[in-house]
Amino acid sequence: MSGLLLLIPVALALGLGGLATFLWALGAGQFDDLEGEAGRILFDDEDTPPPAPASPAHPRRAP
Amino acid sequence: MTLASAVIDAPALAFEANDRRCAHCGASVAAANERFCCIGCAGAYRLIEELGLTRYYATRTLAAEARAPQPPDEDATDLSAYAVAAADGTASLSLLVDGLHCAACVWLIESALKRQAAVTEARVTLTTRRLDLRWRGGIEAAAPLVALVQRLGYRLAPYDAERAAALTDDEGRRLLRALAIAGFAAGNVMLLSVAVWSGGAGDMGAATRDLLHWVSALIALPAVVFGGAPFFRSAWQALKHHRTNMDVPIAVGVVLTSAMSLYETIVSGPHAYFESVVMLLFFLLIGRYLDLRARGRARSAAQLLLALTTHQATVLDANGRVKRLAATAVESGEQVLVAPGERVPVDGRVVSGASAVDRSLIDGESTPALIAAGDRVLAGMVNLSAPLTLIVTATGNRTFLAEIVRLMEAAEQGRARLVALADRVARLYAPAVHGLALATFALWLFFAPWQQALLNAVAVLIITCPCALGLAVPAVQMIASGRLMQRGILLKSATALERLATVDMVVFDKTGTLTTGRLALEAADIAPDRLRLAAGLAAASRHPLSAALRRACPDGPAIDGVLEHQGAGLSAGQLRLGSRAFCSVASSDDDDRPELWLTQRNASPTRFTFRDELREDAATVIAALRRAGIEVSLLSGDRAPVVAALAARLGIADWRAEQTPVEKHAALAALTARGRKVLMVGDGLNDAPALAAAFVSMSPASAADVSQTAADVVFQGRSLKSVSETLAIARRSQTLVRENIALAIAYNALAVPLAMLGLVTPPLAAFAMASSSLIVLGNALRLCGSRA
Numbered sequence: 001m002s003g004l005l006l007l008i009p010v011a012l013a014l015g016l017g018g019l020a021t022f023l024w025a026l027g028a029g030q031f032d033d034l035e036g037e038a039g040r041i042l043f044d045d046e047d048t049p050p051p052a053p054a055s056p057a058h059p060r061r062a063p
Numbered sequence: 064m065t066l067a068s069a070v071i072d073a074p075a076l077a078f079e080a081n082d083r084r085c086a087h088c089g090a091s092v093a094a095a096n097e098r099f100c101c102i103g104c105a106g107a108y109r110l111i112e113e114l115g116l117t118r119y120y121a122t123r124t125l126a127a128e129a130r131a132p133q134p135p136d137e138d139a140t141d142l143s144a145y146a147v148a149a150a151d152g153t154a155s156l157s158l159l160v161d162g163l164h165c166a167a168c169v170w171l172i173e174s175a176l177k178r179q180a181a182v183t184e185a186r187v188t189l190t191t192r193r194l195d196l197r198w199r200g201g202i203e204a205a206a207p208l209v210a211l212v213q214r215l216g217y218r219l220a221p222y223d224a225e226r227a228a229a230l231t232d233d234e235g236r237r238l239l240r241a242l243a244i245a246g247f248a249a250g251n252v253m254l255l256s257v258a259v260w261s262g263g264a265g266d267m268g269a270a271t272r273d274l275l276h277w278v279s280a281l282i283a284l285p286a287v288v289f290g291g292a293p294f295f296r297s298a299w300q301a302l303k304h305h306r307t308n309m310d311v312p313i314a315v316g317v318v319l320t321s322a323m324s325l326y327e328t329i330v331s332g333p334h335a336y337f338e339s340v341v342m343l344l345f346f347l348l349i350g351r352y353l354d355l356r357a358r359g360r361a362r363s364a365a366q367l368l369l370a371l372t373t374h375q376a377t378v379l380d381a382n383g384r385v386k387r388l389a390a391t392a393v394e395s396g397e398q399v400l401v402a403p404g405e406r407v408p409v410d411g412r413v414v415s416g417a418s419a420v421d422r423s424l425i426d427g428e429s430t431p432a433l434i435a436a437g438d439r440v441l442a443g444m445v446n447l448s449a450p451l452t453l454i455v456t457a458t459g460n461r462t463f464l465a466e467i468v469r470l471m472e473a474a475e476q477g478r479a480r481l482v483a484l485a486d487r488v489a490r491l492y493a494p495a496v497h498g499l500a501l502a503t504f505a506l507w508l509f510f511a512p513w514q515q516a517l518l519n520a521v522a523v524l525i526i527t528c529p530c531a532l533g534l535a536v537p538a539v540q541m542i543a544s545g546r547l548m549q550r551g552i553l554l555k556s557a558t559a560l561e562r563l564a565t566v567d568m569v570v571f572d573k574t575g576t577l578t579t580g581r582l583a584l585e586a587a588d589i590a591p592d593r594l595r596l597a598a599g600l601a602a603a604s605r606h607p608l609s610a611a612l613r614r615a616c617p618d619g620p621a622i623d624g625v626l627e628h629q630g631a632g633l634s635a636g637q638l639r640l641g642s643r644a645f646c647s648v649a650s651s652d653d654d655d656r657p658e659l660w661l662t663q664r665n666a667s668p669t670r671f672t673f674r675d676e677l678r679e680d681a682a683t684v685i686a687a688l689r690r691a692g693i694e695v696s697l698l699s700g701d702r703a704p705v706v707a708a709l710a711a712r713l714g715i716a717d718w719r720a721e722q723t724p725v726e727k728h729a730a731l732a733a734l735t736a737r738g739r740k741v742l743m744v745g746d747g748l749n750d751a752p753a754l755a756a757a758f759v760s761m762s763p764a765s766a767a768d769v770s771q772t773a774a775d776v777v778f779q780g781r782s783l784k785s786v787s788e789t790l791a792i793a794r795r796s797q798t799l800v801r802e803n804i805a806l807a808i809a810y811n812a813l814a815v816p817l818a819m820l821g822l823v824t825p826p827l828a829a830f831a832m833a834s835s836s837l838i839v840l841g842n843a844l845r846l847c848g849s850r851a
Contacts, residue, residue, distance in 0.1 A: 036189030042122065
């Protein structure tokens with residue numbers, strides 16, 4: 001039974017760690033747009049500069 | 064490669080399988096060789112190509128029933144007045160975006176804006192439909208950026224922080240925080256409780272059990288204070304006003320159970336219900352959060368519509384200078400300019416200019432009316448062909464619009480008395496639960512010490528706590544409103560689904576509802592070369608009849624040197640296109656249809672007739688409604704022959720024509736008085752009072768602003784199928800809600816007698832609570848998979 005004295009605090013500490021992380025994420029606004037962010041990951045970020053207006057980028061072709 | 068060939072070469076990724084669909088929005092296209100349904104869509108497609116963002120078409124998740132945003136044909140509105148300049152040389156603008164569908168829309172708007180050199184930040188939030196935009200430069204640089212998004216097909220409105228859902232955001236966060244804490248507590252207390260239960264059967268000593276109870280109390284009590292706060296607050300509010308609601312039994316149950324469990328812990332008794340309390344709060348908070356999101360969605364839809372209606376007027380002051388003012392700030396006697404394509408912002412009289420106006424939103428009349436100096440115009444009409452100068456005759460609450468709004472508000476008061484099903488159940492619920500708990504306590508006092516009696520009464524309170532009810536209804540509503548939103552249908556009222564489910568009669572308006580409100584050429588007997596000639600002439604004009612000719616024959620080469628004779632017709636040399644008098648034709652062909660004549664030297668005159676274009680699926684939808692046992696009727700402000708012809712075509716036996724707003728309202732009131740549950744579908748200003756008087760109402764997104772405000776549901780797109788889809792989803796979700804309530808009652812009928820007999824132990828209470836919640840939630844989720 002003495003194991004309990006160690007394991008209960010450990011379990012609680014782990015749980016509290018998770019809770020603290022969640023509350024931090026909530027405060028940082030990560031749960032403000034539940035619908036949009038889920039899809040955002042499917043689109044690549046664009047590092048390339050915008051194309052010059054004179055030559056419009058060619059559309060990507062379907063495979 | 065030139066731009067034009069790029070458009071033709073580029074594969075329409077999503078719609079290759081069916082070439083009769085518009086490559087941009089997916090609406091079906093009348094002519095087989097057309098790629099787009101309208102000029103707006105063609106423009107949006109070209110713009111997306113030009114920006115190199117065609118991946119949008121491949122990645123968007125357009126449900127078969129959903130509609131992509133359709134760009135308006137009219138000119139973009141300027142919203143740069145709402146931009147705010149910052150000290151560091153940048154400016155920012157917050158806008159509400161209408162027409163957002165999925166993450167691909169977000170990506171498209173953000174990418175398109177980020178490719179503009181000046182833009183430093185562009186972020187779209189899908190949930191609140193807000194676009195935050197920041198760029199280098201002054202506030203005047205906003206106009207091209209706003210126009211860019213509008214050309215992509217999204218409607219924009221200024222975001223007003225006061226009107227918008229800042230409140231919902233905060234409340235959402237607070238609920239999520241409470242939910243997280245309750246979840247953490249539920250998990251950990253459960254862990255300890257399982258140890259107590261399994262140990263209770265074996266060799267666990269009383270001291271160990273007490274230790275575990277104390278640890279549970281340490282976790283559970285703060286969680287109860289924090290997670291229970293929303294319920295305590297709401298219950299307190301209700302009690303203060305001498306009412307009772309669902310939160311009163313919850314609050315009483317939670318407080319009594321916690322106190323009881325703490326007492327048991329202190330006296331080292333076996334009956335600690337900490338896990339039940341926190342689990343109860345956890346489940347209830349989930350329900351509360353879903354409910355908030357569904358309501359928030361409805362509210363943000365309503366706000367969006369409201370924001371889109373902020374109209375501006377272009378006022379001409381005494382020095383001949385032009386300024387933009389809110390339509391409400393315009394004074395009587397001032398002069399206002401109305402550009403072609405613009406909606407008339409105020410009631411007034413024409414001072415100069417001659418034009419055609421579309422008055423279909425005012426009285427349902429489908430043919431544009433010609434107006435000239437001296438004629439009266441009303442707010443809500445659309446100026447079609449030429450600029451007009453008006454002198455304002457009425458503002459504020461003396462306008463025609465204000466009369467309609469008064470009528471509408473009066474009608475709406477009647478509807479506010481309706482109570483949602485869940486609330487009706489809750490009203491019966493609280494007294495029943497408290498009565499049972501009291502009875503249990505009183506009866507047990509005869510047989511046992513008061514602690515035992517109280518323990519059993521508390522068990523009744525725990526068992527009856529309306530977890531299932533509080534979770535199941537919001538879950539169904541959330542899923543249903545999400546599914547409707549994917550199809551471009553916005554629920555503005557939280558009780559609309561429930562009312563829609565019981566509808567037994569649908570009343571349609573004609574112009575703009577059953578029809579698209581656009582005129583279409585009746586091209587049966589016209590020689591193709593004459594049509595090409597007429598369309599070539601018509602290219603020079605913005606008149607709706609000209610636009611209809613262009614749509615019928617878009618590839619006819621435009622003719623140069625066309626002169627427009629306001630209110631009469633067009634001419635180019637010997638070629639004339641216009642009214643009967645303008646073309647000097649004497650003909651006996653006389654019916655009420657709008658017409659144009661084409662005359663040319665050495666050729667007999669050709670007559671083009673037009674009719675209001677029926678929405679493509681109007682007939683199918685009406686047939687489907689009939690099959691579902693719903694009566695269909697037609698109320699129109701248009702002339703009788705036109706309405707009769709349309710009713711005959713659609714097979715509607717019950718129709719009335721030439722109805723004024725008051726008559727429409729009276730007709731709906733009479734139907735309601737006879738006990739009919741009527742769904743009114745209408746778009747005009749003249750429909751607004753009727754929409755408010757109906758049991759439940761729908762209106763297309765193209766409708767007059769007041770009508771959209773009055774309607775419970777607003778649907779986007781050109782298809783009328785939204786009406787039957789909404790009814791189907793409403794019926795399905797209402798069945799699920801009823802099933803869930805029945806399940807919850809059955810569960811109570813089983814468990815309450817056990818609790819009253821004192822047979823419920825902590826593990827049994829915890830198990831019953833969790834299982835009943837999961838069962839109703841699972842049942843609610845069936846709506847996701849159904850094809851209704």
